[in-house]
Amino acid sequence: MTAAIATEGLTKRYGHRGPHPPGAGGVIEALTDLSIEVREGEVFGFLGPNGSGKTTMIRLLLGYLHPSAGRARVLGLDTEHDGLAIRSRVGYLPGGIALYDTMNGLDLLDYLCRLYRRPPARRAALADRLEMSAATLRRPVRDYSRGMRQKMGVIQALQHDPELAILDEPTEGLDPLMQRAFYDILAELKHEGRTIFLSSHILSEVERVCDRVAIIRHGRLVALQEIGELLDSRKRHVEMRLTGPAPSLAGVPGVSGIHVTDGLVTCQLEGDVRPFLAAIDGAAIRDLTIEPAHLEEAFLEYYAEDLDLADASPGRAAGGGA
């Protein structure tokens, strides 16, 4: 199967001309040696805080930026040489999309679709899902709220039924109901075999909709895993209330951080749950809670260093670069 997106050692430096080494005066390395592969038909999450290099990566894929080193292929085509062919098969939602305020919604969608030379095959369904009525679309864009602009952004990116959708912070400004509608749209696209590359810093969103996730930190890839695998490798928090003696959990595989107080046992559980369940079998348990692992914990683990620095010097923002 061809990768929908494949990058090899993709690097982007700003503020220099010529092959100066990274770290030279005035050079900012927004993306460093990034190699990832997004499979066809998957929903791929690209995670990182603001300034970590997510948008730089997207701008490289779409040809707005030229790589300083490495290469990228989208739908099997080289981003440096086949930009037009790539963009004719891709739909893109920029973060914080800007629209032509003087046009009305329908004219704007027509115009942007005509530039693709493709019919707006999905427009009606998308407008319906996102509750953008014909009357709303006839209003000037300058009258739209932030949420409506974001809906317009989603429609313009997907209306021509692209093979690959690149979405930068797609639910920014959408209310919870519209977020849910958007997730349904993603599920539908995935069901129809479309590939979705979704950049976000909303962890619950990525956890909910993505098959795999890449975590980027200071422009470098720090993790690339299936969401399920990533969560499996995280520790779950266990709380057990007892009416009798506490079961012995010391030495049980995957169990750590055991605390026993009056009628209450708490611990961390990692990996396979079966040894833990076997260890508590027969214990006088009144209540048992195993909190599922969240992507947030994995994410925070990768960013622990930044958080430590931020704690050490208040006011300093994590991340840098693009």
Added chain:
Amino acid sequence: MDRVLFIRTLQAQRSKLLIVAVALGIWGVLMPLIYAQLIDTPLGARFKEMIDSGLFPAQFAQFGGGNLFTLPGSIALGFIHPIFVAIVCVFAIGFTVAAVAGERQRGTLEVVLARPISRRKAYGSLLGATIVLVGLAILAMVAGTLASSAVFGKLDELDLGQVPLLWLNTVLLYIALGSVALAASVSFDRLAQALGITLGFALVSYFFQILGSLWPDAEPLQPFSLFHYLDPAAILDGTGDPFDLVLLALVTLLVVGWALVVFPRRDLAAPS
């Protein structure tokens, strides 16, 4: 050139075109009207006596090579007057500077270039729109001038065969300025930078030409001005220099060529 982008650009500018065309049409009407008043009325005759007496410097009535006391001279004056220059620059500089740098700053360029349009095609569409807009705006001025000359019965004082050449030379001058503006627009990330460079270039260029026409010692500066290569009085007299057209076309081609090389190679910064 991308047809969809070209048409959309023209549509977006149509209100501005209408306003500028009306303003230039009125300006075009004004020059033959002033000439008719100076020639046909006692007040005009007294004014001519005053100028001829040497009370005012001769340059006052012959600003930039024009002449208030001949029809071709007054029309020429209209074509180099700062008011005319300022109005035409709405398109030649205002529109072109904002066309790329402004859209990039706002973020709308990102949405357009996410479509399968090469940067060269996008540039070609904007340049094409600039040519059409400048051409139509100056046509309105020419139409106003001819209509006014006809109304005041002065059309026979004009060699009508030279009028298309005057239109062409004027259009070429402002397209050259527009191409400089568009080149600045594709070269800078921020609108203010592109606008500053272009306005600076246009103002210095205009200043050199006018200074040279008012002060003989400054004449050597004139060839460095793009405005030097539009001599409406000479064109209407039938003594225009074809080199002016060639030079303006060459400047345009050079600047366009430079922009076509630079624009596709540039990194497009994220919108601010």
